């Protein structure tokens with residue numbers, strides 16, 4: 001039997017094989033879930049939207065951890081490798097977090113998932129895989145013996161670009 005990839009972020013525990021059963025465990029996840037539920041009456045859709053937005057926030061948090069090492073010497077390469085691996089794991093399941101009918105065409109102001117996520121789902125999957133491999137490269141660079149900031153920084157830059165190239169096509173920024 002294939003082992004499940006289990007991820008926990010923003011109060012959600014996410015098993016790659018069962019993305020429909022969230023376990024909401026902390027206030028951060030609850031708050032977002034409540035905010036989304038107020039505007040989305042379909043429970044399954046609300047869960048999908050809250051879960052992927054929490055996933056993106058977790059990605060962002062891990063990017064900050066990595067930047068903290070590169071720019072302010074907080075933590076070390078092992079922390080970078082750990083954060084990069086978390087990002088890679090989220091990237092691998094990201095396409096599953098966007099079920100059809102949950103985009104901004106139906107739920108404006110609640111989700112920034114553009115119609116292209118669904119109309120060009122192959123492209124969206126490719127962009128997720130590009131993010132997964134950029135994150136895996138970074139984890140590898142940070143795990144190398146005598147890992148240096150130069151190599152880690154370059155791999156971090158490439159990972160950052162993968163965010164931008166997906167967002168440019170598939171995401172509309174939500175107003176605060």
Ligand code: HEC
Nearest residue numbers: 053056057059060111112113127128131162163166170171
């Ligand atoms: C494969 C495409 C893709 C990639 C790659 C990607 N994102 Fe996103 N991101 C999205 C989409 C789509 C949304 C909008 C989700 C929604 O609102 O339902 C989003 C939303 C976000 C949000 C807003 C979350 C919120 O509070 O609603 C943040 C922050 C974010 N992404 C950070 C990142 C960072 C940092 C990276 C790179 C390390 C990244 N993303 C890579 C597609 C992507």
